[in-house]
Amino acid sequence: xxxxxxxxxxxxxxxxxxxxxxxxxxxxxxxxxxxxxxxxxxxxxxxxxxxxxxxxxxxxxxxxxxxxxxxxxxxxxxxxxxxxxxxxxxxxxxxxxxxxxxxxxxxxxxxxxxxxxxxxxxxxxxxxxxxxxxxxxxxxxxxxxxxxxxxxxxxxxxxxxxxxxxxxxxxxxxxxxxxxxxxxxxxxxxxxxxxxxxxxxxxxxxxxxxxxxxxxxxxxxxxxxxxxxxxxxxxxxxxxxxxxxxxxxxxxxxxxxxxxxxxxxxxxxxxxxxxxxxxxxxxxxxxxxxxxxxxxxxxxxxxxxxxxxxxxxxxxxxxxxxxxxxxxxxxxxxxxxxxxxxxxxxxxxxxxxxxxxxxxxxxxxxxxxxxxxxxxxxxxxxxxxxxxxxxxxxxxxxxxxxxxx
Numbered sequence: 145x146x147x148x149x150x151x152x153x154x155x156x157x158x159x160x161x162x163x164x165x166x167x168x169x170x171x172x173x174x175x176x177x178x179x180x181x182x183x184x185x186x187x188x189x190x191x192x193x194x195x196x197x198x199x200x201x202x203x204x205x206x207x208x209x210x211x212x213x214x215x216x217x218x219x220x221x222x223x224x225x226x227x228x229x230x231x232x233x234x235x236x237x238x239x240x241x242x243x244x245x246x247x248x249x250x251x252x253x254x255x256x257x258x259x260x261x262x263x264x265x266x267x268x269x270x271x272x273x274x275x276x277x278x279x280x281x282x283x284x285x286x287x288x289x290x291x292x293x294x295x296x297x298x299x300x301x302x303x304x305x306x307x308x309x310x311x312x313x314x315x316x317x318x319x320x321x322x323x324x325x326x327x328x329x330x331x332x333x334x335x336x337x338x339x340x341x342x343x344x345x346x347x348x349x350x351x352x353x354x355x356x357x358x359x360x361x362x363x364x365x366x367x368x369x370x371x372x373x374x375x376x377x378x379x380x381x382x383x384x385x386x387x388x389x390x391x392x393x394x395x396x397x398x399x400x401x402x403x404x405x406x407x408x409x410x411x412x413x414x415x416x417x418x419x420x421x422x423x424x425x426x427x428x429x430x431x432x433x434x435x436x437x438x439x440x441x442x443x444x445x446x447x448x449x450x451x452x453x454x455x456x457x458x459x460x461x462x463x464x465x466x467x468x469x470x471x472x473x474x475x476x477x478x479x480x481x482x483x484x485x486x487x488x489x490x491x492x493x494x495x496x497x498x499x500x501x502x503x504x505x506x507x508x509x510x511x512x513x514x515x516x517x518x519x520x521x522x523x524x525x526x527x528x529x530x531x532x533x534x535x536x537x538x539x540x541x542x543x544x545x546x547x548x549x
Contacts, residue, residue, distance in 0.1 A: 180267030192353030208278025254312030385442030414441035
């Protein structure tokens with residue numbers, strides 16, 4: 145068996161619409177009358193009629209020309225949901241510090257956010273306080289979060305520091321708190337649009353009127369080139385698969401729109417939906433990457449009878465078999481190694497100069513950076529592989545490469 149498994153975001157699809165949806169969700173929570181209702185100069189902001197120019201403006205305001213995003217990526221924030229939550233926490237913390245300073249420390253803010261209606265009370269509570277810019281949030285985080293603190297540890301440290309400036313229940317800071325989940329719902333409404341939101345969440349959105357940024361997804365390189373690459377791999381005898389943290393519908397819609405979906409066997413498209421369904425059957429075990437479950441499903445096929453072996457990493461390529469994983473993140477690399485696959489890193493995603501590429505360099509993995517070929521730890525290749533498509537096709541057909549990892 146020969147197989148190539150692709151991650152999606154930062155490998156096949158760009159991440160721009162995720163970034164846009166997160167910015168729009170934060171903006172709506174802050175300024176929409178349905179949520180906090182803070183005053184803003186963007187009085188013409190109507191979710192059902194948001195323009196491309198407004199989206200660009202809002203993303204720039206929320207993420208500060210992506211400087212806040214970049215800082216969060218360098219600290220290995222696990223998901224776009226985490227990044228949006230950290231952004232909102234930075235905003236509320238800055239406001240709490242300002243309030244504490246204004247009262248001379250005699251009073252502190254208390255935040256209670258459990259249902260959508262609580263946002264209106266929150267807005268009244270912080271009315272008149274400054275909404276910090278993204279650059280100010282970065283500087284605030286830098287004062288308490290050392291460079292070596294990564295991932296979920298950020299939340300623990302941030303909670304400890306925020307508790308010095310607020311009073312009352314601080315559980316809203318936690319990942320998957322009610323506050324966190326309300327932000328997820330706002331994000332998903334922007335990304336999926338009203339119709340798909342109802343299909344996925346099985347309820348009406350709190351603040352509707354969205355058409356869905358999912359339908360605006362673009363491929364990282366021209367879609368036809370990706371399709372030709374997939375066809376070429378299959379002609380060379382490779383099974384191709386997908387292992388992604390996207391849900392099934394979030395994968396299928398752009399893949400169909402870009403002409404890729406029919407290139408894959410549905411049994412080899414492994415998504416977050418599969419991880420969640422299998423997790424319920426396996427006692428709640430976490431099956432997202434770096435667990436090898438999704439990569440194993442993509443390589444060997446979705447088969448509930450083998451899900452236990454997939455989750456433990458005991459379903460591995462046999463003698464003479466080779467499985468390649470093409471990914472842009474540390475979890476792709478670790479997931480590939482956990483099930484005995486070879487790995488090619490793609491550094492065309494957002495964090496192309498951050499912590500992940502440093503990991504690729506440390507681990508001496510072959511890496512594509514903006515369609516140029518870098519072989520960390522080895523001589524730089526000058527093979528006839530001028531782009532992402534031809535490079536992957538050539539490398540996956542090169543039997544000697546597997547001995548270098």
